[in-house]
Amino acid sequence: MSPPQNLIKPSNPFLRMAINKEIAAIFYAIADLLDLQGVEWKPIAFRKAARTLENYSEPMDKIVKAKGIKGVMELPGIGEGIGKKIVQYVEEGKIDEYEELKKEIPAGVRLMLNVPGMGPKKAARLYKELKIDSLEKLEAFAKEGKIRALSGFGEKSEQDILMGLELVKKGQERKLMGIILPYARELAKKINSIPGVQRVELAGSLRRRRETVKDIDILALAKDGKKVMDAFVKLPDVEKVVSKGDTKTAVILKMGLNCDLRVLSPEVYGAGLVHFTGSKEHNVALRMLAIKKGMKLDEYGLFDNKSGKNLACKNEEDVYARLGMQYIPPEMRENTGEIELAQQKKIPELIGYDAIHGDLHTHTNWSDGANTTEEMVVRAVELGYDYYAITDHSKSDVIANGLNEKRVKEHFKEIDALQKKFPQIQLLKGAEVAILSNGKLDYGAETLKEMDIVVGSIHSGFKTPPKEMTKRLLTAMENEYLTFLGHPTGRLLNQRNPYEYDIEKILETAASNRIAVEVNAFPSRMDFDADHIRLALQKKVKLVINTDSHSTQNLDFMEFGIAQARRGWAKKEDVLNALPWKAFQREVLR
Numbered sequence: 291m292s293p294p295q296n297l298i299k300p301s302n303p304f305l306r307m308a309i310n311k312e313i314a315a316i317f318y319a320i321a322d323l324l325d326l327q328g329v330e331w332k333p334i335a336f337r338k339a340a341r342t343l344e345n346y347s348e349p350m351d352k353i354v355k356a357k358g359i360k361g362v363m364e365l366p367g368i369g370e371g372i373g374k375k376i377v378q379y380v381e382e383g384k385i386d387e388y389e390e391l392k393k394e395i396p397a398g399v400r401l402m403l404n405v406p407g408m409g410p411k412k413a414a415r416l417y418k419e420l421k422i423d424s425l426e427k428l429e430a431f432a433k434e435g436k437i438r439a440l441s442g443f444g445e446k447s448e449q450d451i452l453m454g455l456e457l458v459k460k461g462q463e464r465k466l467m468g469i470i471l472p473y474a475r476e477l478a479k480k481i482n483s484i485p486g487v488q489r490v491e492l493a494g495s496l497r498r499r500r501e502t503v504k505d506i507d508i509l510a511l512a513k514d515g516k517k518v519m520d521a522f523v524k525l526p527d528v529e530k531v532v533s534k535g536d537t538k539t540a541v542i543l544k545m546g547l548n549c550d551l552r553v554l555s556p557e558v559y560g561a562g563l564v565h566f567t568g569s570k571e572h573n574v575a576l577r578m579l580a581i582k583k584g585m586k587l588d589e590y591g592l593f594d595n596k597s598g599k600n601l602a603c604k605n606e607e608d609v610y611a612r613l614g615m616q617y618i619p620p621e622m623r624e625n626t627g628e629i630e631l632a633q634q635k636k637i638p639e640l641i642g643y644d645a646i647h648g649d650l651h652t653h654t655n656w657s658d659g660a661n662t663t664e665e666m667v668v669r670a671v672e673l674g675y676d677y678y679a680i681t682d683h684s685k686s687d688v689i690a691n692g693l694n695e696k697r698v699k700e701h702f703k704e705i706d707a708l709q710k711k712f713p714q715i716q717l718l719k720g721a722e723v724a725i726l727s728n729g730k731l732d733y734g735a736e737t738l739k740e741m742d743i744v745v746g747s748i749h750s751g752f753k754t755p756p757k758e759m760t761k762r763l764l765t766a767m768e769n770e771y772l773t774f775l776g777h778p779t780g781r782l783l784n785q786r787n788p789y790e791y792d793i794e795k796i797l798e799t800a801a802s803n804r805i806a807v808e809v810n811a812f813p814s815r816m817d818f819d820a821d822h823i824r825l826a827l828q829k830k831v832k833l834v835i836n837t838d839s840h841s842t843q844n845l846d847f848m849e850f851g852i853a854q855a856r857r858g859w860a861k862k863e864d865v866l867n868a869l870p871w872k873a874f875q876r877e878v879l880r
């Protein structure tokens with residue numbers, strides 16, 4: 291299905307918004323507001339234009355200056371009406387239609403659209419009939435049982451709304467790691483260039499690559515903490531200083547997140563890094579272990595109880611070694627069994643960040659991607675892949691502009707031609723095929739047999755009861771053409787809970803039918819989660835790690851998927867697309 295809107299929408303004001311993204315954000319807002327007014331078709335046009343804009347590399351102000359509205363109308367999907375709005379924004383910094391709509395509908399009503407299951411029709415009625423115009427009011431009304439008074443709403447709708455509000459709140463508290471990490475790296479670079487700073491490291495949940503993070507923790511190694519902090523609070527990224535000391539400073543960043551910077555002296559850097567990387571649960575377990583061994587562990591070192599001597603603190607390896615353990619990679623530090631493994635010297639060699647040879651789940655503008663097939667292939671070549679699968683949506687996924695059999699054929703002709711043009715990469719023809727409610731795949735054998743890679747995904751009926759969902763997946767896995775299950779639980783972080791089924795049974799069948807399971811790297815998915823990956827590996831299921839890209843930029847998400855696989859303790863041998871081409875061809879293609 292099309293990528294979660296909150297990623298396409300540049301609703302992340304901290305990502306320095308180029309003008310195209312600013313206009314796109316307004317177009318998305320206009321579309322939402324029109325939806326709320328019950329206007330048909332126009333919202334679709336605005337969203338389409340928004341997607342075009344945010345993926346367009348030439349800035350609109352440049353185009354308008356050079357060619358006026360004519361230049362703007364050369365963009366696909368942009369006619370005169372929308373073109374004029376772009377010109378107005380370039381010239382005046384505002385769009386009249388948007389200003390008008392904002393007057394008619396309070397901002398809080400638009401926020402209500404973020405509540406899962408809340409479509410524009412429902413939100414509009416709650417506003418018109420009950421005067422609910424904020425999330426707070428919505429919660430209060432649902433709690434007090436005042437919504438069931440509306441026809442078509444019941445007690446169940448109130449519960450759904452409250453559950454949805456929980457997800458929205460979580461989203462306000464925790465941000466997607468994949469969105470924050472690139473930004474945090476930039477910030478770390480800036481801190482690194484403060485005079486006197488010898489080294490900088492991201493710590494906390496970000497270093498452990500948890501799917502979502504509450505804040506950004508950064509450690510810097512320097513002798514003079516005060517100087518570093520003075521320079522840090524003056525960085526343009528900082529909105530407000532919460533507290534400032536020589537070793538610890540907390541600020542609120544303009545992007546909306548909090549950031550803690552700690553400065554440590556080189557002598558205790560390792561112990562500090564262990565402490566501030568966490569997790570809290572991992573730290574607690576390490577401390578208990580230290581106590582058992584007659585030592586004491588804190589952020590300044592590992593101390594011998596008798597002599598008081600600091601035994602290990604310069605680097606992390608020493609700290610673990612002194613505790614009689616193997617080094618534990620940050621992605622494993624969640625106290626889910628890694629401590630015991632490290633004591634037995636059984637920490638697996640996790641898959642490396644450079645191990646992937648090809649992306650197997652990607653979209654183009656033949657369905658709902660933003661880029662042409664050729665643009666995607668060019669980027670795949672740049673990334674150094676040996677092979678690359680193009681897997682657009684299947685015909686039932688109408689909203690995602692899924693391909694019917696005829697269009698599949700046409701697309702595959704284009705891919706054949708591209709293969710001649712790019713002999714350095716092995717192009718694989720495929721599709722992300724919807725698993726229909728009866729478990730059948732959305733294409734018949736005559737179409738599937740033309741494909742190298744068949745991704746089976748559930749894009750509808752997420753609320754199917756677990757028993758039926760299990761049956762649905764089992765039926766799909768009987769299909770001999772299926773290569774792997776895409777985003778296997780369908781969760782959208784902060785937006786949609788995973789769908790439920792008998793996961794053990796599905797994994798056992800996957801193993802016996804030789805069907806792999808995806809670790810989807812899309813920041814709002816990160817699906818499977820770490821526990822499920824561990825379970826899959828126990829059951830000898832093979833993994834594939836893919837980006838589910840809908841644009842050339844999305845192809846860079848691969849590292850997040852690898853991080854997730856590492857959080858699930860995956861080794862290179864567990865991952866099919868870590869195989870070089872020849873071996874992959876032998877093992878996977880049938």
Ligand code: DGT
Pocket residue numbers: 493494495496500502503504505507565566567568569570573574
């Ligand atoms: P987050 O921020 O919720 O995404 O997760 P973390 O793990 O980054 O948590 P945070 O920012 O509160 O703290 C950063 C690290 O500092 C954490 O991973 C471990 C350490 N830490 C914080 N509070 C405690 C504590 O009460 N006890 C111990 N042992 N360590 C702590």
Ligand code: ZN
Pocket residue numbers: 291722747749776777
């Ligand atoms: Zn999908």
Ligand code: CA
Pocket residue numbers: 494495496503504505506507
């Ligand atoms: Ca943190």
